[in-house]
Each structure stands twice: as structure tokens, then as C-alpha cells.
Amino acid sequence: MAITLEETISRQVHATPLSWILSRHTFWVFMAAVAACIALTLATDTFATERNIFNVTRNFAFVGIIALGMTAVIITGGIDLSVGSVVVLSAMITGMTMAGGGSIWLAIPLALAGSLAVGLFNGLMIAYIGVPPFVVTLGTLSVARSLAMVLSDNKMVYQFGPDHELLLALGGGSTFGIPHPVFALAILGILTGLAFRWTRLGRHIFAVGGNEHAATLTGIPVKRVKILVYMFAALTAGITGILEVGWLGGVTTNLGQGMELNVIAAAVIGGANLAGGVGTAFGAIVGAALIEVIRNSLILLGISTFWQGTFVGSFIIIAVLFDRLRASRTNE
Amino acid sequence: MTVLELQGVSKSFGAIQALSDVSLKIEPGEVVGLMGDNGAGKSTLVKIVAGNFPPTKGTLSIADRQVSFHRPSDARAAGIEIVYQELALCDNLTAAANVFLGRELMRSFGPIRILDYKTMYERAGKLFAELKSETRPRDLVRRMSGGQRQAVAIARTRLSDARIVLMDEPTAAISIRQVEEVLSLIRRLRDHGIAVALVSHRMPDVFAVADRVVVLRRGEKVADKPTAKSSPEEITGLITGAITTA
Ligand SMILES: Nc1ncnc2c1ncn2[C@@H]1O[C@H](COP(=O)(O)OP(=O)(O)OP(=O)(O)O)[C@@H](O)[C@H]1O
Numbered sequence: 001m002a003i004t005l006e007e008t009i010s011r012q013v014h015a016t017p018l019s020w021i022l023s024r025h026t027f028w029v030f031m032a033a034v035a036a037c038i039a040l041t042l043a044t045d046t047f048a049t050e051r052n053i054f055n056v057t058r059n060f061a062f063v064g065i066i067a068l069g070m071t072a073v074i075i076t077g078g079i080d081l082s083v084g085s086v087v088v089l090s091a092m093i094t095g096m097t098m099a100g101g102g103s104i105w106l107a108i109p110l111a112l113a114g115s116l117a118v119g120l121f122n123g124l125m126i127a128y129i130g131v132p133p134f135v136v137t138l139g140t141l142s143v144a145r146s147l148a149m150v151l152s153d154n155k156m157v158y159q160f161g162p163d164h165e166l167l168l169a170l171g172g173g174s175t176f177g178i179p180h181p182v183f184a185l186a187i188l189g190i191l192t193g194l195a196f197r198w199t200r201l202g203r204h205i206f207a208v209g210g211n212e213h214a215a216t217l218t219g220i221p222v223k224r225v226k227i228l229v230y231m232f233a234a235l236t237a238g239i240t241g242i243l244e245v246g247w248l249g250g251v252t253t254n255l256g257q258g259m260e261l262n263v264i265a266a267a268v269i270g271g272a273n274l275a276g277g278v279g280t281a282f283g284a285i286v287g288a289a290l291i292e293v294i295r296n297s298l299i300l301l302g303i304s305t306f307w308q309g310t311f312v313g314s315f316i317i318i319a320v321l322f323d324r325l326r327a328s329r330t331n332e
Numbered sequence: 333m334t335v336l337e338l339q340g341v342s343k344s345f346g347a348i349q350a351l352s353d354v355s356l357k358i359e360p361g362e363v364v365g366l367m368g369d370n371g372a373g374k375s376t377l378v379k380i381v382a383g384n385f386p387p388t389k390g391t392l393s394i395a396d397r398q399v400s401f402h403r404p405s406d407a408r409a410a411g412i413e414i415v416y417q418e419l420a421l422c423d424n425l426t427a428a429a430n431v432f433l434g435r436e437l438m439r440s441f442g443p444i445r446i447l448d449y450k451t452m453y454e455r456a457g458k459l460f461a462e463l464k465s466e467t468r469p470r471d472l473v474r475r476m477s478g479g480q481r482q483a484v485a486i487a488r489t490r491l492s493d494a495r496i497v498l499m500d501e502p503t504a505a506i507s508i509r510q511v512e513e514v515l516s517l518i519r520r521l522r523d524h525g526i527a528v529a530l531v532s533h534r535m536p537d538v539f540a541v542a543d544r545v546v547v548l549r550r551g552e553k554v555a556d557k558p559t560a561k562s563s564p565e566e567i568t569g570l571i572t573g574a575i576t577t578a
């Protein structure tokens with residue numbers, strides 16, 4: 001009996017920090033993204049230009065911010081297809097409020113409230129009525145975009161009233177050479193990562209995805225947890241909507257169309273398991289980076305953009321296949 | 333004083349009558365064996381006491397006061413601890429996280445409250461040692477053996493000062509040595525004046541620790557007598573229906 005209680009308590013699953021890092025899915029995705037960047041720098045003289053890097057990081061930030069919310073949803077074993085439509089709804093509420101002469105300080109709370117309302121609806125239907133997440137959020141995907149069309153009469157909005165410049169600076173500007181959406185991504189990423197690991201809610205999110213029945217039996221407020229993750233996903237989409245108006249300098253009702261797919265791909269590539277119970281904030285960000293670099297490489301290498309859907313779709317399927325493979329290996 | 337009293341408790345799931353008109357009393361420091369065939373209604377009874385769902389009819393009293401539980405935390409607050417038959421574990425979390433599931437320990441970090449990993453690991457480790465289980469607090473439950481999982485579920489009941497502990501087949505998946513540990517834990521609980529209801533299909537376990545044995549058959553209570561005045565043969569007959577009344 002050589003092992004003392006202290007040793008048992010402190011026994012780590014991995015012997016060294018290096019073996020821990022090498023066992024992380026996120027680490028390998030991160031290396032893949034780095035490798036892709038290096039390859040592109042060498043293969044093209046357009047990738048490593050300041051202009052291109054600036055665009056890539058900003059695009060990646062938009063997908064990454066929503067991937068954080070999506071990861072929370074996926075960890076609980078759910079899915080949110082409505083995020084792309086929430087982006088346009090939030091953007092349109094911002095645009096219409098400001099075009100009507102409202103200040104940006106009115107527009108932002110309104111846009112976020114509209115987004116949260118969609119998330120609350122998703123969450124209530126899923127938690128209390130038991131409608132499958134796929135069905136509810138497919139419904140709100142349609143509803144939210146349609147509301148944005150009704151709101152704007154399907155016109156483009158590009159005049160944002162008295163705070164026009166402020167809005168453009170918020171989404172399109174940069175500080176210390178770093179685009180503002182990247183700051184938003186960094187802040188949200190850190191907060192989400194801390195919440196996952198250090199808060200009771202974070203722990204409960206993982207418990208619900210790991211075994212919902214057990215979570216219910218042990219008295220975890222499962223319904224509340226579910227509602228909160230869908231509201232969080234909608235909030236991240238709402239924030240992205242506001243930033244995107246500022247970046248584009250205008251909104252049309254096709255903004256964010258099909259974005260849910262990129263976001264889900266980013267989350268899944270980042271290690272979130274669609275079966276629930278697994279996922280990290282850092283993984284979501286790294287996944288978004290990899291997706292964006294690949295998308296950018298297609299453009300720079302002169303491959304038709306029509307191929308993008310094929311790549312993103314295949315990524316989702318391949319990532320899920322890897323999960324299956326790993327699961328079957330650990331079960332043996 | 334009676335710790336737990338059920339009066340005329342019935343429970344139906346749609347057309348299935350899982351429990352009909354069951355009355356039962358448990359005194360402090362008493363160990364009651366709850367036996368019955370598969371589907372007799374044992375787990376249903378446990379879950380009603382645990383606050384997982386309310387009875388269709390009948391009432392529940394704790395310490396002579398009528399209660400109605402709306403959620404598991406209500407039952408826990410009343411001093412009831414449960415080992416569920418399905419163990420209620422999350423495979424993706426560590427042993428310690430599972431022990432503290434739903435009542436995580438927190439500590440203050442400036443103005444915010446964060447999970448207190450250190451204390452949870454320490455306390456979980458001590459509880460596993462007390463159960464003489466080889467379970468390590470930081471290991472994922474996914475990689476654990478049946479016995480280790482059961483230890484995690486049992487360790488939960490030691491987190492607070494319970495009045496009554498209900499164990500739904502706590503020895504189903506564990507080794508003979510660990511069965512002994514669970515039985516001696518039950519005796520320790522009894523010595524502290526804690527009442528224990530032990531659901532089990534294992535006759536030797538029940539006769540080793542229980543003061544009284546209650547038999548359910550198709551949702552009805554068909555026997556309730558001191559173990560000293562009964563025998564494994566009689567109980568077997570009552571469970572199967574070969575004997576109709578005790
Ligand atoms: N949540 C539920 N919904 C519907 N029926 C249920 C539910 N829980 C239990 N039942 C039914 O109630 C009856 C009693 O089940 P219960 O789980 O209480 O039996 P048990 O005595 O614990 O059996 P076992 O020894 O197999 O664990 C069974 O017919 C079961 O199918």
C-alpha cells in the first residue's frame with residue numbers, strides 16, 4: 001500500500017503537461033490552422049498581406065463569436081440553426097432604429113433584446129414543450145429572417161442617422177491595428193471559457209449534455225440551463241449582427257444566410273461533440289480560425305467560391321466521423 | 333418519532349399502476365430491506381421519496397410533518413439522500429464532479445463565486461477512502477468500472493447529515509469485498525441514528541443488515557415484518573407470490 005490518500009487525490013490523468021497537450025483535440029486543430037497559414041504564405045503572395053490578414057481575422061471573428069454560443073448549445077446536446085437569421089434580425093433592428101433617427105444607445109439594447117427574445121422562445125419550446133432543438137430552431141430560422149424582411153420592407157439600409165460614424169467605427173474600425181470584432185471575440189471567448197470551467201452554470205451545462213436524466217435526478221435545474229444556453233447563442237448572434245452592420249456599412253436581408261453551417265462546423269471542428277457533453281471555448285475559436293483560413297485559401301488559390309459549401313459540409317461530416325471513431329475505440 | 337412515513341401512497345404511469353396504497357413507517361436508526369420482483373415498484377417508491385415525482389395519491393411525512401416535494405432539492409433539504417439504481421452519473425465529468433453534482437462547493441474570488449475544485453477533490457478522495465474504493469477523484473466516470481461508479485453514487489449520500497438514506501440496489505455491480513464495505517457503511521449510518529432503506533435483490537445482504545423487511549408485489553405491500561421473525565425462504569415465497577400474506 002504505497003499510495004497515500006494525498007497521492008490519490010492529486011493524481012493527474014496525464015503524466016506530463018506535454019502528454020496532456022498532445023492528447024488535446026484543440027491542439028491539433030490549432031496546428032492545422034498554423035500549418036495552413038504557413039503553406040498559404042509560401043504558396044501565394046496575397047495571403048500574408050496586411051489587407052488580407054485584416055479581412056480574414058475580422059471574418060473569423062464573426063464566425064468565432066457565434067461559435068462560442070453554439071458550443072454552449074452543443075455541449076448540452078442541442079443545436080441552434082437560427083443563429084444566421086438572428087444575425088440579420090439584430091442587424092436590421094439596429095439599422096432601422098438608427099435610420100429612423102434613434103441613437104446607437106437605443107439601437108443596441110433593442111437589437112440585443114430582439115435577439116434574446118428569439119433565444120428565449122427557442123429555449124422555452126425545447127425545455128418545456130420538449131420540441132426537438134432541430135425543429136424549433138429551423139422554425140425560428142425562417143421566422144427571424146422573415147421578421148427582418150418585414151421590418152425593412154426588404155430594402156437595403158445604409159443611412160444610420162446621427163450616430164452613423166459611431167456604428168461604422170464600432171464594427172469596421174480597429175484599435176492598435178486589431179479589428180474591433182476581434183476584441184469582442186477575445187473578450188467573449190475568455191468569459192465563456194472561464195464560465196465553462198469555473199461557474200456552477202458551466203458545470204451544469206456539461207452535466208445536462210453528459211446525462212440529462214442524471215442531471216434531473218440530482219436536482220440540476222435542467223430546463224433553466226437549456227433556456228440560458230439558447231439565449232446565450234442568440235446573444236452572440238445578436239452581437240455579431242450589430243458589429244456586421246458597422247463593418248459592412250449597410251444591411252440587406254440576406255446577411256448571415258447559411259452562416260449557421262459555418263458556425264456549427266467551427267464548433268464541431270473545435271472539438272464540440274454533437275452528441276453532447278464535450279466542447280471548449282478555445283476550441284470554438286480555433287475551429288472558426290481554421291474554417292476561415294481554408295475559405296480564404298480557396299479564394300486566393302483561385303478555386304471557385306461555389307466549392308466552399310462542399311468544404312464546410314465535408315468538414316462537419318469528417319469531424320463527426322472522427323468522434324465516432326474515437327468513441328468506438330474507447331469503448332473497446 | 334418516525335423519520336419517514338408513507339400513507340396510502342399510489343402512483344400510476346398512464347395505465348400502469350406502479351404502486352397501490354402503500355403505507356410504510358421507518359424509525360430513526362432502523363434499516364429496512366425493501367424487496368420485490370422486477371417491476372414491483374421499488375424504484376418508484378424511492379423516487380417518490382426522493383422528490384423526482386409526486387405520488388398520484390397518498391401523503392408523505394418526514395419527522396411527523398407532512399411534506400410535498402416538488403424537486404429533488406426539496407427532499408435533500410429535508411435530509412433525504414438517495415443512491416439511484418441507474419446511479420445518475422455523468423460519464424463526461426470526473427468522479428469528484430459527480431459526487432458534488434447539483435451541490436457544487438463554491439468559494440469567493442473577489443466579488444464572484446467560483447467552483448472550489450481543491451476542496452471538492454479532497455473531500456471526494458476522503459469519501460472514496462472511507463468506502464475503501466479505488467476510485468480517484470480526478471478520473472472521468474466514463475473510464476470507471478461498475479464498482480467504482482457505484483462508489484461515486486454512494487459517496488454522494490455522505491455529503492450532508494442525512495436523516496434517511498435510500499439505496500436502490502447499491503450492491504448490484506460490486507465485488508464481495510466492496511459489498512462488505514457498503515454493508516458496514518449501512519451499519520455505521522444506523523449507529524448514528526440514520527434510517528436506511530435498502531432496496532436489493534440479494535437476500536444475504538438484506539438479512540445481514542436489515543431490522544425489518546418489506547415486500548412489494550405488483551405495487552402492493554404484501555409483507556412488513558422483522559427479519560428476525562422471517563426467513564429467506566418465506567421472503568422468496570412472498571416475492572414470487574407462492575405465499576400470499578405474511
Ligand atoms: N417513468 C416511468 N414511466 C412509465 N412507467 C414507469 C416509469 N417508472 C416505472 N414505471 C413502471 O412502473 C413499474 C414499477 O417499476 P419500478 O422501476 O418501480 O420497479 P422495480 O421494483 O424498481 O423493479 P427492478 O427490480 O427491476 O428495479 C414498472 O411496470 C415500470 O415499467
Ligand SMILES: [Mg+2]
Pocket residue numbers: 374375376417500
Ligand atoms: Mg428498480
